[in-house]
Amino acid sequence: MTVYREHIEPPPHESFRLLRWQGSLDEVEVCLADATHMPFVGSGKHWHAHTVAELTFIAEGTGSRFIGDHIGNVHAPELVFVGPNVPHYWSGLEQSSGYSIQVDFESHEARHVFPELRQLDDLLEIARRGILFDPSLAASVGERMQLMEQSTGLSRLTLLLELFCELRELDSSRYRLLCDKPFTLRGETPHSHAISKAIRLVIEHFHEDLTIDDLCEAVDISRATLCRHFKQYTGHTPIGFLNGVRIDHARRMLVEEAGPISEIAIRCGFNNLSHFNRLFLRQVGSTPSQYRSKHT
Numbered sequence: 001m002t003v004y005r006e007h008i009e010p011p012p013h014e015s016f017r018l019l020r021w022q023g024s025l026d027e028v029e030v031c032l033a034d035a036t037h038m039p040f041v042g043s044g045k046h047w048h049a050h051t052v053a054e055l056t057f058i059a060e061g062t063g064s065r066f067i068g069d070h071i072g073n074v075h076a077p078e079l080v081f082v083g084p085n086v087p088h089y090w091s092g093l094e095q096s097s098g099y100s101i102q103v104d105f106e107s108h109e110a111r112h113v114f115p116e117l118r119q120l121d122d123l124l125e126i127a128r129r130g131i132l133f134d135p136s137l138a139a140s141v142g143e144r145m146q147l148m149e150q151s152t153g154l155s156r157l158t159l160l161l162e163l164f165c166e167l168r169e170l171d172s173s174r175y176r177l178l179c180d181k182p183f184t185l186r187g188e189t190p191h192s193h194a195i196s197k198a199i200r201l202v203i204e205h206f207h208e209d210l211t212i213d214d215l216c217e218a219v220d221i222s223r224a225t226l227c228r229h230f231k232q233y234t235g236h237t238p239i240g241f242l243n244g245v246r247i248d249h250a251r252r253m254l255v256e257e258a259g260p261i262s263e264i265a266i267r268c269g270f271n272n273l274s275h276f277n278r279l280f281l282r283q284v285g286s287t288p289s290q291y292r293s294k295h296t
Contacts, residue, residue, distance in 0.1 A: 006050040008102050011038075015110075016103035016160060018148055025093050031149045033156055047089040047199055047233075052104040053127060054082045057142045061096025064248050065089075067130035068183030069235020071244040073252055079138035081167070083127030085184045087233065091203065099145035101160065123168040130178035133167075137174055183235065191229045194219040198230060198238065206245045207269045212238050246270060247283050254292040261288045 010017045011032055018031040019040065029037040047066065058078040065074050066089040067082060074093065082088050084106060104110060105117050105124060133141070141163065148159050197219045202210065215238055216223050230238050246268045253264045262273050265288075270276035280288050 006048050008050050008052050008104075010102075015157060016101060018145070018156075019100040019102070020098070020145075020149060022097045024095065025090065031099075033152055035150060035152055047087055047196065049085050049087040050102070051084050052102050053084055053106075053124060054088075055101040055103075055141075056080050056082070056090075056098065057100070057138060057145055058090075058093070058096060058098040059142050060098070061093045062252070063090055063092030063096070064245075064252075065178075066091065066234075068179035069181070070130055070178035071241075071248045072132075072178065073248060075135075077135055077138040077142060079133040079141050080178075081123075081127045081131040081133070083124055083130075083182075086128055086130060086179075087183065088130070099142065099149070101145065101148075103160070105164075120164060120168055123164070125182070126177060128182035128184060129180075130183070131175050132178055133170075133175045137170075179235065181235070191221060191225060194221045195226070195229045195233050198226060199234065199241075202238070202242050203245060206242060206249065207267060209269070209271070210242060242269075243279055244283065247280055250276070250280065250288070251284065251291065254288055255295045261292070264288075 008017060011030060014033050019028050020031055020037075021028045028040045030040045031037055056079070058074060058076045058080075060076050061074065062076070063074045065072050065080065066087075067080070068086055068088070074090065076096070076098075084104075105120050111117050144159060144163055148156050151159060198215045201215060201218055212223055212226065216226050219226070227237060230236070230241070234241050236244060250264055250268045250270075253259075253268070254261070257264065265273055265276040268276075270279075277287060280286075280291070284291055286294070
């Protein structure tokens, strides 16, 4: 799961890109302004960032979301707005569907033609922490995105502007911010590839007995370098990120499976049940048994 610097260009003669997927994130299409569709290979299943903002509606499916320093469960219907240069990634959405709008509201060219776009600055600023909107709002925005898919030309652009005008006016009770602080990943570093590989190893092997030394050996960098640059990319120390991934998977298993909590802890990489319980309480705010009772 390399950290992709995705370069996003809207289709010719269009000002933004509307994507849809049905069944899997492996089957993404661009919805063109003439109401036709074109196959597209996206980066949603990889840890990636881009210079444009992205509004993603997940209509169906479950999985995990990684946005900046945030790790959490996906519960459709879900609407997430990610600001420019915020690294993000969705995992486990093999059976899902949804839409995504990718649009550059900050370019000099856009603001020269439409200076009113500056009215979106506050929304874009808080989107650097990732925004998760109220589920009831998610469903209605999903319907708007479907209408965009069926619309053409200026009608579709009008729908886009009306949508973001409404989002900027929302009361803060209709959404929550996901990251602890604004996240902006700018440029590559000499260690980008190594950190990308370390992130991939954690996500793919979280259930194993991973240590910082294991990661350092696998990516061939020093412990100090790994810890420093890992936090730049994810907002977490390597062990903090590993524990976050483990707890996220444990939360999902507690809801979806009926097995003993001790067994779930072991399958998520925790060999010490007391340690698992303490971390779960610290990160989730409830014990594993309380969490299961509340969500089942």
